[in-house]
Amino acid sequence: MENKKRKANSSSSGNNLTGIIDYLDSELKTTQIKDYSCNGLQVQGSNSVKKAALVVDACMEAYKIAVKKECQLIVAHHGIIWNGLKSITGSVYGHIRYLIQNNLNLYASHLPLDLHPQLGNNARLASIIGLKKLEPFGLYNGINIGFEGVLPRETKLDLIVQLLCRKLGGECTVLPFGKDKVKRIAIVSGGGGGELDEAIEKGIDCFITGETSHQNYHSALEAEINVIYAGHYYTEKPGVQAIGNILEEKFNIETEFIDVPTNF
Numbered sequence: 549m550e551n552k553k554r555k556a557n558s559s560s561s562g563n564n565l566t567g568i569i570d571y572l573d574s575e576l577k578t579t580q581i582k583d584y585s586c587n588g589l590q591v592q593g594s595n596s597v598k599k600a601a602l603v604v605d606a607c608m609e610a611y612k613i614a615v616k617k618e619c620q621l622i623v624a625h626h627g628i629i630w631n632g633l634k635s636i637t638g639s640v641y642g643h644i645r646y647l648i649q650n651n652l653n654l655y656a657s658h659l660p661l662d663l664h665p666q667l668g669n670n671a672r673l674a675s676i677i678g679l680k681k682l683e684p685f686g687l688y689n690g691i692n693i694g695f696e697g698v699l700p701r702e703t704k705l706d707l708i709v710q711l712l713c714r715k716l717g718g719e720c721t722v723l724p725f726g727k728d729k730v731k732r733i734a735i736v737s738g739g740g741g742g743e744l745d746e747a748i749e750k751g752i753d754c755f756i757t758g759e760t761s762h763q764n765y766h767s768a769l770e771a772e773i774n775v776i777y778a779g780h781y782y783t784e785k786p787g788v789q790a791i792g793n794i795l796e797e798k799f800n801i802e803t804e805f806i807d808v809p810t811n812f
């Protein structure tokens with residue numbers, strides 16, 4: 549009964565927050581995916597959303613831009629509440645206070661937005677490089693967060709690096725220890741260096757992740773596998789950008805990606 553009432557309000561009086569949050573929670577399977585990020589609506593603000601900001605990291609710099617751009621909702625890949633909220637002090641207090649003072653909603657989606665088969669960071673990265681026949685890859689705490697697949701033809705490693713740099717906007721660090729031309733590729737966005745072992749075991753030609761890992765160097769060299777680090781920030785832009793597109797389509801609101809790169 550309570551739910552029905554809220555939904556009726558949301559469609560009739562410009563109060564569309566509930567509809568947007570319900571849609572995101574359902575599409576991203578927010579409550580079903582185990583994560584140390586507390587995914588979903590983390591801080592509640594305005595009930596009416598006319599414009600949404602998409603960000604990789606929930607941070608003061610992004611909030612201030614969102615306020616200037618007259619956004620009522622921020623969708624972030626990295627939110628501010630991790631492993632549950634134990635106290636509202638320090639930087640978390642500062643963030644929550646600023647968001648509430650400015651009537652801004654903050655919605656976070658971490659692993660659900662890495663692994664989503666269409667909107668997720670890894671699915672979008674696979675699409676950028678034209679990877680086909682996607683299979684789950686990157687077992688992390690019991691769930692696969694990435695994808696592996698094959699390119700339609702063997703492709704020079706350099707071309708894939710150039711494509712990633714161009715499309716994501718960052719710079720890649722490469723460990724070119726495998727074949728010059730690659731076909732089987734595995735992807736884990738963000739800090740996925742720990743999944744290199746799985747790529748080696750599976751005989752992948754090239755492993756793509758975000759953040760560089762000192763620990764990967766000798767493992768990659770000895771296993772003769774190529775590794776591309778395309779940036780933690782840069783590999784996690786495509787997911788929130790895809791969320792922006794779908795919110796525009798489904799809810800007829802304006803959206804804007806707010807670019808605050810960390811260069812990691």
Ligand SMILES: [Zn+2]
Pocket residue numbers: 626737738739780784
């Ligand atoms: Zn991340």
